[in-house]
Amino acid sequence: MLAARLSVPQALSYTAVCLLLLCVASLLLGAGDIGILPSLQALLGGSDEDARFIVFELRWVRTELALLVGLALGAAGVLLQAVTRNPLAEPGLLGVSAGASFAVVLAINLGASAASLHLGVAMLGSLVGCVLVLLVTRMRGVGDDPVRLVLAGAAFSSMLGALSSLLLLWDQRTADEMRFWVIGALAGRPLDTLDWSLPGLLGGLLMALLVVRPLAALALGERVASGLGHHPQLTRLGTLLAVAILVGTATAAAGPIAFIGLIVPYIARRLVGSDIRRTLGLSMLLGPCVLLLADVISRLLVRPYELPVGVVTAFVGAPILIAVVRNHRLPTL
Amino acid sequence: MSIRSHLQRTAAAITTSLLLALPLHASERTLDSAYGPVKISGTAQRVVALGDSALDAALSLGIQPVGTLASRGGDDVPDYLKTTAGKITLVGSVREPNLEAILRLQPDLVLASSDLSRDLYAKLSLMAPTVVPTGNSFQDWRKTYLTYAQALGKQEEGQQRLAEIDKRSAELRHRLPQGQAVSVVRWNPQGPVIMSSHLFVGQLLNDLGLRANELAAAQAQKPHSDVLSLENLSRINADWIFLATLNPDGRKALEDARKQPAFTRLSAVVDGHVVTVDGQIWSSSSGYLAAQQVLDDVEKALLD
Amino acid sequence: MNISSSRPLLAPAGHHLLRLGDYSLMLHRRSMVVALILSLLLATVATWILAAGDDALTPSKALLAAFGQGEALQVFLIQELRMPRLIAGLLSGAALGAAGCLLQTLARNRLATPGVIGIDNGATAFAVASIVAVPTSLAPSALALSGAASAAILTFALAAGGGARGYRFIVVGIAIGALFGALTNLMLARSDMDAANAAYPWTVGSLNARPADSVLLLGIGLAAGLPLAKLLVNALSLMRFSDNVAIGLGVRLQRMRLLTLALCVWLTALAVAVVGPVGLIALAAPEMARHLCNRHGVPVLNAALSGALMMILADWLGRTLLAPIEIPVGIIAAVVGGPYLLWILLRQAPRSST
Numbered sequence: 001m002l003a004a005r006l007s008v009p010q011a012l013s014y015t016a017v018c019l020l021l022l023c024v025a026s027l028l029l030g031a032g033d034i035g036i037l038p039s040l041q042a043l044l045g046g047s048d049e050d051a052r053f054i055v056f057e058l059r060w061v062r063t064e065l066a067l068l069v070g071l072a073l074g075a076a077g078v079l080l081q082a083v084t085r086n087p088l089a090e091p092g093l094l095g096v097s098a099g100a101s102f103a104v105v106l107a108i109n110l111g112a113s114a115a116s117l118h119l120g121v122a123m124l125g126s127l128v129g130c131v132l133v134l135l136v137t138r139m140r141g142v143g144d145d146p147v148r149l150v151l152a153g154a155a156f157s158s159m160l161g162a163l164s165s166l167l168l169l170w171d172q173r174t175a176d177e178m179r180f181w182v183i184g185a186l187a188g189r190p191l192d193t194l195d196w197s198l199p200g201l202l203g204g205l206l207m208a209l210l211v212v213r214p215l216a217a218l219a220l221g222e223r224v225a226s227g228l229g230h231h232p233q234l235t236r237l238g239t240l241l242a243v244a245i246l247v248g249t250a251t252a253a254a255g256p257i258a259f260i261g262l263i264v265p266y267i268a269r270r271l272v273g274s275d276i277r278r279t280l281g282l283s284m285l286l287g288p289c290v291l292l293l294a295d296v297i298s299r300l301l302v303r304p305y306e307l308p309v310g311v312v313t314a315f316v317g318a319p320i321l322i323a324v325v326r327n328h329r330l331p332t333l
Numbered sequence: 334m335s336i337r338s339h340l341q342r343t344a345a346a347i348t349t350s351l352l353l354a355l356p357l358h359a360s361e362r363t364l365d366s367a368y369g370p371v372k373i374s375g376t377a378q379r380v381v382a383l384g385d386s387a388l389d390a391a392l393s394l395g396i397q398p399v400g401t402l403a404s405r406g407g408d409d410v411p412d413y414l415k416t417t418a419g420k421i422t423l424v425g426s427v428r429e430p431n432l433e434a435i436l437r438l439q440p441d442l443v444l445a446s447s448d449l450s451r452d453l454y455a456k457l458s459l460m461a462p463t464v465v466p467t468g469n470s471f472q473d474w475r476k477t478y479l480t481y482a483q484a485l486g487k488q489e490e491g492q493q494r495l496a497e498i499d500k501r502s503a504e505l506r507h508r509l510p511q512g513q514a515v516s517v518v519r520w521n522p523q524g525p526v527i528m529s530s531h532l533f534v535g536q537l538l539n540d541l542g543l544r545a546n547e548l549a550a551a552q553a554q555k556p557h558s559d560v561l562s563l564e565n566l567s568r569i570n571a572d573w574i575f576l577a578t579l580n581p582d583g584r585k586a587l588e589d590a591r592k593q594p595a596f597t598r599l600s601a602v603v604d605g606h607v608v609t610v611d612g613q614i615w616s617s618s619s620g621y622l623a624a625q626q627v628l629d630d631v632e633k634a635l636l637d
Numbered sequence: 638m639n640i641s642s643s644r645p646l647l648a649p650a651g652h653h654l655l656r657l658g659d660y661s662l663m664l665h666r667r668s669m670v671v672a673l674i675l676s677l678l679l680a681t682v683a684t685w686i687l688a689a690g691d692d693a694l695t696p697s698k699a700l701l702a703a704f705g706q707g708e709a710l711q712v713f714l715i716q717e718l719r720m721p722r723l724i725a726g727l728l729s730g731a732a733l734g735a736a737g738c739l740l741q742t743l744a745r746n747r748l749a750t751p752g753v754i755g756i757d758n759g760a761t762a763f764a765v766a767s768i769v770a771v772p773t774s775l776a777p778s779a780l781a782l783s784g785a786a787s788a789a790i791l792t793f794a795l796a797a798g799g800g801a802r803g804y805r806f807i808v809v810g811i812a813i814g815a816l817f818g819a820l821t822n823l824m825l826a827r828s829d830m831d832a833a834n835a836a837y838p839w840t841v842g843s844l845n846a847r848p849a850d851s852v853l854l855l856g857i858g859l860a861a862g863l864p865l866a867k868l869l870v871n872a873l874s875l876m877r878f879s880d881n882v883a884i885g886l887g888v889r890l891q892r893m894r895l896l897t898l899a900l901c902v903w904l905t906a907l908a909v910a911v912v913g914p915v916g917l918i919a920l921a922a923p924e925m926a927r928h929l930c931n932r933h934g935v936p937v938l939n940a941a942l943s944g945a946l947m948m949i950l951a952d953w954l955g956r957t958l959l960a961p962i963e964i965p966v967g968i969i970a971a972v973v974g975g976p977y978l979l980w981i982l983l984r985q986a987p988r989s990s991t
Contacts, residue, residue, distance in 0.1 A: 032564030054564050057594050088808060132979075139983055147807050151748050152982045154811060159975025162968045165841055169426075169962055183822050188524045188563055190592045258815070304568075305559035308523070308826055314819035321812040322795055325805045403962075405834065425961050428837045429845050432718050434961040439710075448831055452846045459717055470831075523826065556829045 011271045015285040022292040026063045031299045067288045069250045074287020076246040077261025082276045083239040091247045092258030095156035099129030100251035101181040102160040123248030130240040184255030184310035200249030207242035259317020367465040376486045377442035384446035389620025390481035400424040400438045411613040474533040474619045494621045502540045514571040516546035520586040524560035533619035546571040563595040574601045577612035608634040675942040726949040732908035734944020737919030739901040751905040752916015754810025758817035759788025760909040764839040769828035778851040778910040785906035842913035842967020858907040915967045917974030
């Protein structure tokens with residue numbers, strides 16, 4: 001178990017400042033011609049109509065979406081790592097996101113088009129992914145092996161990827177529409193995305209709050225948890241349900257964005273140690289930080305065009321994944 | 334026709350294509366293609382058209398190909414060619430032509446698109462003379478069209494068809510308001526891209542005296558721009574915007590686009606100058622039939 | 638495995654001893670029988686695939702046509718279309734099967750296959766780059782070779798210290814694979830539809846009209862690589878035990894590792910340069926071979942035979958299921974092989990590797 005470097009209030013306040021700065025950066029920076037100064041003027045009530053439009057209608061909405069998705073993925077990452085006791089667990093790597101996006105692809109293929117329908121479908125898909133995770137971790141002997149879980153996720157994802165390609169062969173018409181569901185993006189999402197995904201986020205967080213205490217007890221061993229009056233199996237189920245709701249919401253809102261759920265708990269653990277009661281709150285601030293940073297990078301890298309944010313997070317996340325396995329003897333959490 | 338004579342004819346076709354050096358037929362002609370000169374004799378009876386442009390050319394010259402590919406963005410012949418093409422065998426998709434299905438049709442001429450890979454060409458050219466037009470989609474579309482016409486032994490008819498288009502454009506040009514800026518935009522789920530104005534449709538619009546939008550004119554290397562940031566969406570603005578997806582149904586694209594405030598505040602949108610068009614024509618195909626459709630679309634939009 | 642050579646070697650039960658001067662080769666009897674059966678099966682299936690899907694062809698006619706006898710049309714169909722495709726499938730399947738077997742033994746983990754540690758993704762990224770991003774005169778297959786090599790080198794360099802085994806190696810491989818995967822996605826997202834279509838076979842794995850020169854190169858590479866692999870097998874089977882045991886039995890560990898690794902990357906790279914990323918064959922083929930041979934050895938030849946068999950069967954399925962639309966062989970392999978990989982993962986006892 002890692003020792004805490006910072007107290008929780010310290011870490012929270014530092015992260016909150018970071019988040020605030022990144023939000024401002026996200027409002028001021030973009031791929032367009034409206035630079036920092038005009039944006040700042042617009043933000044402070046300037047009258048340039050183009051600048052006001054870009055700052056308030058485009059960047060504002062996008063920042064809100066990044067906050068929501070980052071929060072959901074950060075929290076989901078911490079929960080998933082706690083319940084699998086595996087520092088490599090990540091919704092993207094374990095195939096939970098792949099389950100969600102494949103479910104949406106399938107639904108589109110079968111003719112569904114309403115965006116709000118995508119939310120339910122994505123949650124169902126990520127639930128299937130979570131059930132797989134549960135199956136693997138409850139398998140005797142297999143659950144202790146961090147790598148096997150990741151491999152199972154990789155196998156699941158690649159299988160779903162192949163099935164998606166197969167669907168595209170049947171139906172070329174939707175091929176273009178489906179390309180979105182392969183790499184996530186925050187740009188250009190319909191405006192009502194926030195409205196329908198907010199309840200999903202709140203539901204998932206509520207669920208998460210319910211399981212925090214039992215999860216922390218479970219980290220001390222099943223016996224201790226039972227002794228404290230918690231039901232281990234119920235706790236695991238509840239946690240995975242929370243993860244499914246959070247990841248499903250995030251995926252329906254912005255497509256599959258990998259590695260956030262790995263980067264965030266990694267940083268959180270280094271800051272405040274590995275107790276979930278300490279990391280969960282912090283990760284809800286760290287998640288939006290990481291995603292906003294990746295999003296700002298994605299806007300600036302190939303100006304005047306943009307990159308899908310999922311590509312940027314993969315480029316940041318893969319090295320961190322390598323760092324995790326290089327620096328640790330992979331302690332079970 | 335018996336199977337036996339089929340076989341004999343195909344064997345003969347194979348032999349002629351292998352022994353290019355021997356002059357066999359009076360109406361023999363040599364075409365310059367992307368992979369070297371191709372010799373063709375007589376009038377082809379069983380044409381396989383790999384690609385929408387090849388199919389368009391063949392049909393416009395009164396030749397019914399025996400096989401073709403499913404167009405990109407669809408799983409069939411492009412909508413605008415469906416009635417003319419009638420019943421036609423599909424021999425794979427644009428991504429992967431099925432060689433055995435092509436062989437089964439026993440073609441005596443294969444019209445391919447200019448981006449056919451060398452490996453596929455190597456196989457196809459053993460089955461029948463295979464014509465891969467030189468150049469790419471940025472050159473004058475008439476050149477590609479005439480290459481196909483020449484391969485089909487219908488060079489004169491091809492010239493006539495092109496003259497028809499030129500005549501119609503010249504007429505239309507007189508009636509259209511001059512100096513109007515236009516842009517052709519494909520609204521993908523990942524975001525909007527602007528089509529280069531140097532392609533088939535851009536060339537037609539230019540002939541009509543319509544001015545290409547600046548960003549479209551700048552796309553001299555790639556068929557279309559990268560996905561545009563919504564912050565830069567004003568760069569697709571023009572007096573008229575032609576909006577398409579890869580699919581024939583442009584209305585769905587417009588529905589999606591209208592969900593973005595960055596789109597609805599463009600002056601062309603405010604003025605109601607957005608025209609939804611068939612993407613299979615406007616962003617994938619080229620040829621005589623496609624050109625007539627494009628001119629129809631422009632005439633209807635700008636004059637009615 | 639007797640080291641003292643003062644007395645003549647005696648073959649243990651179930652083995653044959655083959656002697657040539659000072660060198661001797663021990664052959665496992667059951668493995669030989671399996672190899673024989675697999676070869677026969679392979680020949681039968683190959684002949685049947687040559688003829689399948691065409692009413693006018695029987696297997697015997699197809700064989701005759703392969704040697705230029707029979708109707709011109711049939712000869713053309715067999716010699717120009719089906720034979721090259723079959724050969725490409727056989728060779729790439731064999732190379733992937735053997736490479737998978739080598740890497741699994743080296744890493745002492747049956748899940749460590751070239752695809753899992755990112756070699757396939759590296760090859761794909763480079764091949765796609767040559768088509769859509771960087772205009773180059775080099776053929777995609779040449780670049781696929783260098784891509785596979787760079788991914789392998791990256792993975793091993795970054796996993797260094799932990800040896801080429803254990804979880805670190807695999808997870809680093811997954812990360813490298815994710816990096817190259819993101820790179821491919823990035824290039825495809827920025828390219829136009831036509832270029833993306835041209836790159837498509839490289840992203841899914843396909844045997845449709847593959848370049849003849851890279852098939853030839855693969856053939857040569859396989860002809861050289863397989864015997865070498867067989868020669869390495871004895872040392873390899875000792876390396877299945879712990880390092881100390883292997884050193885104690887006289888294996889020069891470091892050199893063997895490097896040699897095996899180089900051979901594995903060489904075979905994978907050549908195969909991927911032909912067929913694209915069909916990594917699951919490298920996972921499933923050694924499993925099948927091990928299951929058939931029913932022993933804890935390194936069945937590298939049988940893995941190659943099984944790989945070839947799987948590859949041509951998957952390709953045949955892809956050609957026929959949705960005809961005339963082809964399903965690329967990589968998709969078939971992933972749809973069939975994915976659940977299989979999951980099954981191995983779930984069934985495998987905790988500490989038994991290989």
